[in-house]
Amino acid sequence: MKTVQVLDKRFKLSISEEDIQKRVNEIAQQMNKDLEGKSPLFVCILNGAFMFASDIFKQITVENSSITFFRLSSYVGTKSTGKIKLIMGFTEDLANRTVVILEDIVDTGVTIQNTIEQVKAHKPKEIYIATLVYKPEACKVPVNLDYVGFEIPNKFIVGYGLDYDLMGRNLPAIYTLAEDE
């Protein structure tokens, strides 16, 4: 399937399901090496990262790994509102833990920056950051990403957890908004 229609917009295939799975696998294997002996706590940023987090976490073999969920929201349609809303915070104790933040996308960087601040407030031992997709041209804040699946141009994407007006999250590949949309 080379193009998809999501609501009123057309999107073109940009990262295939096979390429995503291959890259996710590589990242998970690297994490298994880096996190050995650290009893890491993975933090999935809902909603968008649920698919990435699930695919990564299934392949984590590090002893005493656990996962929790944190929910923020800022996008409406294809645009960021610039304001982050905290919808669901942490219930776990992050103090002195190795925390691995799992994001689907770092775009302007505002969400990841906000997440890092909130995680830091809980005094973790260290923080690793993983994102499946990164838009370097769009990112407005300095952020140190430990694991990046794909660097992509500054265009709106959908699929593999990412939505357009709540739709399209179930697509197993990533699609980019068509040029003429």
Ligand SMILES: O=P(O)(O)OC[C@H]1O[C@H](OP(=O)(O)OP(=O)(O)O)[C@H](O)[C@@H]1O
């Ligand atoms: O780098 P930024 O410009 O801040 O954008 C990245 C964030 O945008 C999306 O979340 P969204 O606010 O759409 O919520 P959702 O995950 O529930 O779709 C995505 O899941 C990231 O968390």
Ligand SMILES: Nc1nc2[nH]cnc2c(=O)[nH]1
């Ligand atoms: N669906 C979607 N959500 C985003 N959040 C930040 N950037 C994007 C994007 O390109 N697509």
